[in-house]
Amino acid sequence: MTKLTDTQTLILTRASARPGNLALPLPDGLHGAAAKMAIGRMVKLGLIKEVEANTRRGEPLWRETGDGHGTTLIATEAGLAAIGIDPVVVKTMAGLRDAKPEAIAAAQRPGTKRAQLIAMLQAKDGATIAEIAEATGWQAHSIRGAISGSLKKKLGLTVTSEKLAERGRVYRLAGHFDATIS
Structure with missing residues (x-):
């Protein structure tokens, strides 16, 4: 892993909070050569x-x-990972250059329950409401609200679900797993 300078860390941190991970404008005093x-x-x-x-x-x-x-200039997945942004969240956010800045910044914070929810929905097997509730401590209605409001409406992600006999209703992020859902 590359050791980042203070300037590199500042550029990447600011980029992580901007729409599309834009690295510009550069910090004050950094110009020219x-x-x-x-x-x-x-x-x-x-x-x-x-x-x-x-x-x-x-x-x-x-x-x-x-x-x-x-x-x-935009920060890459490797650049965001270098400052501690969760790679799973980075992949989810990669196509969101048109999203709202506050939604992007909130979704990229590592270690948050939203980041945990996104990671669970990206897993091949997806996640049930009960599994998410156990992992996050949220109640079922809060989980459904986060999926429909935060993920679907704010971030524009496509969340699919299917009812399985052995597990019940399973939720997944579309395009982020190996199984095919109709």
Whole structure:
């Protein structure tokens, strides 16, 4: 594991709280050659990557490409994992560049019950309300509310369920497991 500098940690921490894990704007005082060196090193280590900027959404530009387009910087899964963001949550959040900033930040906090809920729903076997209640200490109505409100409405995740004879109703995050559900 790479030991991060204070600057690298600050850039990644700020990126983890922004929509789409945007690494820009950089911290105050980091510009010019120092910024180029810091970002170059982080790109080389795989902590951040350059992607095409969506200027319609107002994403900040790192550099212009000369063809009327530009690039921006985003934290990678490896970069977020380096600052302690749960890799399971990182994978879930990877496609949410359009989500609300507060929803992304809340879902990425490691060790929270929401992160635990997401991890349980991503498991191949999914999870029942009773299993989630035992793991989180939540009541059944709170779990159903978190699934429909927090995961489905706020984060835009697709949660599926199916009734199994041996376990009862099992919930899963669509596209995050090996079994096929109809």
